[in-house]
Amino acid sequence: MSFLEPRDIVAFPGGDNSSDTVFGDVHLNKTTLDHWNYTLYSNGTLSNGTVWCALAFAPYQPAAVLDNGTFVNVTWCWAPVKHIEARAGIGVGFAVIFGVALVCNVLSLAKHGKLYLPGEKRFYPIGRRWQWYWGSFTCACAMIALITGVDVDRYYMPELPLVLTSFFWYLMQVGTIALVWEAVRHWGSWMERQFIDPDPFLLRQDDRRSKVEFYLPLLAYLWMWLAFFLIIPRNWENIQFQRFPEQTESVARPSATDGRFKAAPFCQLVAWLLSVYSLWHSIKHYRARDRSIAHRAIHFFSYAPWRFLLILPLALAVIVFQELVAWNFDWSPMKVKGSNVAIYVGGYVPSLLIVVIQSVFGYFNPNEDKELLRQRRVRERNLNQEMGIVNKPGWWNRLNREGLPGESMRDIIARNVREVGGRKPTTQNPEQAVLDRNPDVEAAPANSVEMGPIPEQSLPSPVSAGNLSGARSDARREERTMEPVSGVLFPGQNEGPDAAARRHAELMMDGPIPAQPPPPYEERGRQVLPLGDARSTSEQRSVSVNTETTLTNQPQQQVRSMLDI
Template sequence: MSPPGTLYTDYNQTVLDLFDYVIYPGNGTVSNVSNCYLSFGSYHPEIYADGTVENNVSCDSPYYGIASRGGIGIAFGALSILMLPFSMNNLHRLGKMHVKREHKRFRLISRRWQWYWVFVIHALSAVAGFLSIDIDRDYIQGTSLTSYGAVFTSIFPCCLGAVWEMTRHWGSFEERQSYEDDPYGFRDDKLRTNYFLLAPIFVYLFGFLFFLLTVLRNWTNVIRVNSDFIVDSRWKVGIFLGVVCFILIITHVFVIRHYWHPKRLPWRIPLCFLGVAVMLSYSIALSFDGSLSPFNPSSSVVAVSVWGYIPVLYLLFVMNITANFQKNDDKVILEQRAVREQERMRVALETVVVHDDDDAGEPTVLDEEKTLDGSSPLAYSATYDFDGKPRPSQKRTYTNAEIKAFARANAKRSNNTDEPS
């Protein structure tokens, strides 16, 4: 890269040697191990005998205008911000508690963790998008590229976390529905208990190692645009651990289906799996091809956009759209409780026996054709009087308390009948 202006070399060589400054005619900079300044055209840094520098402009200063990478980065960051209110609304709607108290096995925080991870993805996407602006503008890559690399790479482990929490909560809700239906139907199963205890530990362990090896690293090597960085063993091991984490999440789906027998698999889960699979495939590909790497300033902008940005936006979009078709867990549980209560009342009323009064000769039976919705009152009729003559049916509306009392009385009578005489 040749300097876009006339190279400035009017320096005191003794001062340069004293502070280890070197003039690089190839790119028009003067630098030592710690500092780098532009030295061409109108950029004339003054280096004094005591080491101070005036009129200095850092080598990683934004010299050029915004280009295609910066424009797409702005769009990426803006779209992630625009979807943030939808995620906040879904957290409020799906994470709100509608029961009097939460069960210790099914905490309220369980359904919220997915959206907490989504908020982190929103923030990282916005920061990465706007950091990419200076990758185009910087004369020589510096802190903008290193910061962008660390932030952008952090998005992938967070996506794994969001998808895991979404999948795990789906299984937890299926367990909760089974528990509500029959709380005594759970047999002691050490294998099941140990799996659901250890599964999140292993998922987060491999996810953290993925983050540790790919994000928490020396990003100053990126400045050199060295292909050795792209294919180094540390990055490859990190991606491998990310793939293991993803496999554990997929395995969790089959375990849920084995234990809780859900009627169907929600569409949001395979759709989100597709987005994560694309992200991991891109991470593997850029390990071997530097032209695809988002950390290479001269890489293909189309590749970075299609394989790097779009899957993240796709994941946010799918989670928010599918959430609009979800009901709050508590509301679903309350509806199921109401249905079970009506079914129990219906079964009880089919067998309840009611006497007209203490002196009645023949028992009267609740009319089974009537309903409990109030449109038609429950009725009983005594078919014959004491003389054996038919008499007109008598009708009466029963309250819920009376109906429950009838059910308890009938259950007590049935128990007494079953006892040996």
Template sequence: MSDDGDWLYSDGGRQRFNATTLAQFGYVIYPNNTVSNWSTCVLAFGGYIPTVISNGSWYNSSGCDTPVREIRTRGILGIVCAVVFALLLILSLVCLNKHGKSFLPAEKRFRLVGRRWPWYWCIITSTLGIISGFTAVDVDRVWVLGTAAIFHFIFYLVTLPACLAAVWEMTRNWASFEERKGVDEDFFRYRQDDRRSKIEFYEPLIFYLFNFLSFFLSILRAWNPISRSNVDVITDARFKAASIFSFLAWLIIVVALVISQHYYRPCKFPWKIPVVLALTLVRIGYNIGSAFDYSISQLRYQASPAYIYCLGFLPIILAVIVILQSGWREPNEDQELLRLRNARNMSLDQEMMAVQAPSGKAIEGNRKPSRRRRTHRASAPPDYWGSEDPGKMS
């Protein structure tokens, strides 16, 4: 920029503007060859030749957030992440279709929507990842960071509370199914007014409180200073508190897992939950580090893309993959409950047959009983499984 009486110049003196008009409307020509008054910003170099008129308006102008550069590393990796999240979105819909179906009458104590929530949150997380990944393309290409950077950073940050909610609902649903299996076997096994039920009532309230506070402090705020990589804003108290609240929400999930393990004592430990907890802890740790150290901040444009993709996106992608893999492998809850009921009924029938067999000997294998035994069994209750016709017994 140079000054020559009534003219101000940009682009090494190749473009000039009326100094009086620029001063009247608060426009300043910056060293990066842009003209801005903080409400309007236009490019003023090369083939971008704007003209300012007496009322402060511009024509033949291009905004500072116009994509003018070639795509670079951040944009390429963003596209890759967006494609991966798109595949995860499809798989989330498949798992929702599988586990969201009901094969038993509705129960007030165990609602169908409860086991759908993990997949709802996986869908939300994948959708946020798609948007953040594709908007990363224009973060590389724009001359001055603006709307594209804001959308990229916002949707990137929201993937953490959404993924934490998916992990929480998966943990809660696992505990709920363990309770449901116990109640189906013995209706009075778990009361609804004991300490266990009260703890399980308050757990989600505390978790979603911390998770919402993390979302509120990090997302619902002014984003223009953040898009310009303002160090004082990126490392302010709100981002520090938001990262700590995310860690507290993570701790609630750990506590809920330990409590459920204590009360239900399942035959198999749910290893999928510690795995996703470890993955999300990596992202939470990076958020905390970014809030206190500007050099590695996920919101700093000059930071290496390796930070945001290896420590930011990758843990979320892997966590969702683990959740979906478990959903693909595990059966529908209603169908599993029916299988357990049939197994118990089969066991009871075998015990009844063993008691009714002569001399206390049960019928083994496929050996055909003698006529005398068939006559003795004529008065036995009918076979629940339809293997024999009681009417044809002699």
């Protein structure tokens, strides 16, 4: 409905008689309009105090009105009947630029989000991708806000397009602050990864540094979510009531400048301060080691990447402008006739520059895994130089490896496997191989568990008698060749009784002299007296001495065989 005051109500234009009124060239029944309480307003709209509203000026006037109050061929008040103005034209240009930035951001995500090293629990792959996720979110919200802003100019009365462009503009602001935070946070994580890559145990995991890095993201997102809940969940319908100046001042302005819009930028400011502190924390622990405050301040600007020296002030500009529009409604994107310079320069340019700087960084900087591999190669080369190790060039292996020309290592391994059989032992028919080598061995019985009968389909095809006899002759010849060798290694294994007797006689011989039987065993040694014998100790000693003399005077025994030992 029009929400116009009584002074904005105008009388119906006169017609042919008292019950006739003319809108353009169309005559309508004035009696029917009065019956259904239709009122004509100064802005050219026709309404009966409900949400129903129609245009009453040429060429959009109704063609007729029925007795039940229904209009024929009517044009609603919320229709895009106007031409594109400056705000819509500038918005289309910004939407194109944000679209190009979105494509570049997605390419950077594909480049820097790709993994070339195994994932680590300490550094999750999604951590490096969050800044590109938030960049894509920011570009998408900006494009929606700018494209829907075209209908803000074209709609005769403000309605849904104004609400959409304001809603997504604030989402773009939240995404911009989150983008800056993730970029700074991940840079610190990347510095830590490079710092501990040579020595994973260089930094502790329970010190103050690790606790600060654990709680900082929680605090930052807490304040960003507070800003989100202060802005987004609200009644946005009052923003569209800007159909005449009095309505704008009484309804739209108080709604666009309430306390929640004024408090949200302070929450985002806390998140921005946490981003600055995160950058200082990373520089302190992974770059500079100075203790004085002056040197730390100097090194903060000397060690901080240029990217952050640019996007952090731009993020602060985003927060400041958001606070300004919460106090000055004339600069706000929520106003239909707001200042275009303030809306685009303060509302869209900082976010666009942040996304562009991020895209440029993503284009020129290498993938982190590739950079880490390069650093490892450099460290390995330096260590080899210190130790005097010279690596052979790449052509050395190609010229000195075994194999055919153009043969890869996989081909060499496959050829070696083919040379040794290349089949499983269970597929080589071990029973048939045993029978071929020894024809006298019988096959295993059918009820055997370990060597049961092999199915007929797995047996080899039958061979001719000539081939079978030839195979057996070869096996027999091989056995005869191995018999002398086995006789030397294991004597007496294949000998009969005569050969055993002959071998025993040979062992008993000592050269040409015939073997002599060993002398009979005699009890030699100390004489043992029976129990109760009264011989003196001196007599026992004399017996012991005589025994030792006898053993000494005997001729030495000559060992002729192993049986004498």
